[in-house]
Amino acid sequence: MIATQDLSKNYRNHGALINLSLSVPEGSAFALVGANGAGKTTLIKILMNLIDATSGAASVLGVDTRYLSPKELRRIGYVSENQELPSRLTVSQYLRYLRGFYPEWSVAREQELLKQFLLPEDRRIGELSHGMRVKLALASVLAYQPRLLVLDEPFSGLDPLVRDEFMEALAARSEHMTVLISSHDLGEVEGFASDIAFIDRGALLF
Numbered sequence: 001m002i003a004t005q006d007l008s009k010n011y012r013n014h015g016a017l018i019n020l021s022l023s024v025p026e027g028s029a030f031a032l033v034g035a036n037g038a039g040k041t042t043l044i045k046i047l048m049n050l051i052d053a054t055s056g057a058a059s060v061l062g063v064d065t066r067y068l069s070p071k072e073l074r075r076i077g078y079v080s081e082n083q084e085l086p087s088r089l090t091v092s093q094y095l096r097y098l099r100g101f102y103p104e105w106s107v108a109r110e111q112e113l114l115k116q117f118l119l120p121e122d123r124r125i126g127e128l129s130h131g132m133r134v135k136l137a138l139a140s141v142l143a144y145q146p147r148l149l150v151l152d153e154p155f156s157g158l159d160p161l162v163r164d165e166f167m168e169a170l171a172a173r174s175e176h177m178t179v180l181i182s183s184h185d186l187g188e189v190e191g192f193a194s195d196i197a198f199i200d201r202g203a204l205l206f
Contacts, residue, residue: 001026001148001178002047007056009042009202014041018202021054024195027143031193032182039202041080044152047180048078061148074102077141077149077177081156085133086125091119095140100142102201113139116169131162135191138166142173151181155188167192 002024009017026032032040045051049059049068058065061072068076087092091114091131099105114121117135125133134154136139141149149170155163171192183189186196198205 001028002030002058004047004058005056007043007046007058008054009039009051010054010143012075017046017053018203020199021056022204024178024199026178028195029174029181029193030195030197031177031189031196032180032199033186033189034182034184036184037201038184038199040184041152041201042202043199044150044180044182046079048076048150054072063076074104074144075147077144077146078136079123079134079141079151079154081153082171083182085125085135085137088124089144090122091128091136092121093121094125094136098140098143105144109145110139110143111188113128113142117165120192130157131159134158135162135169138169142169145173145176147177147179148184149179153164153182153184155183157183163188 005021007014007017020043034040042051046053046058047065050067052066061075062067063072089097095110117139119132119136119139122178125136128136138154154166158166164197181189
């Protein structure tokens with residue numbers, strides 16, 4: 001589902017990633033673990049074609065990440081700790097806007113997620129708590145059930161109750177997905193992950 005070969009990313013004299021090679025099996029719940037600044041977000045941004053690698057190769061869904069097309073992107077869900085959502089839209093307006101981009105979107109699944117997360121449909125996104133916004137971001141990708149779900153430090157700033165709700169929803173709906181989830185805390189993901197890669201200072205340790 002994901003593969004990298006000798007992937008490196010340099011920022012001037014700093015190596016954010018150093019010859020990193022890994023493979024994420026299809027159907028796995030793959031945890032990318034490492035301290036803050038270890039290179040996890042850099043790797044994910046390369047995989048999502050948000051930044052370019054300095055050298056090496058990376059592929060997602062069998063496609064070079066530099067050439068991901070709308071066809072592949074419709075099958076990928078991406079939730080980031082720093083994800084910006086349109087603050088002026090209400091929850092229902094935002095989800096209605098997204099529906100047209102994803103042929104597999106299920107309105108029934110969307111409504112189930114809204115109820116499960118207790119998300120107020122008529123509330124503006126800018127008025128939601130951080131935890132509510134994270135749950136909305138998750139709901140907006142689970143509604144179309146992507147083949148690959150990428151979660152970059154989704155628990156940052158969440159209280160334990162919201163984190164547990166997040167993981168419960170994820171576990172219940174990830175049966176037919178491959179999940180890549182990054183975290184600086186192994187305890188957050190060890191009960192969910194089937195595979196783990198540990199990164200330190202840009203290098204894969206195991």
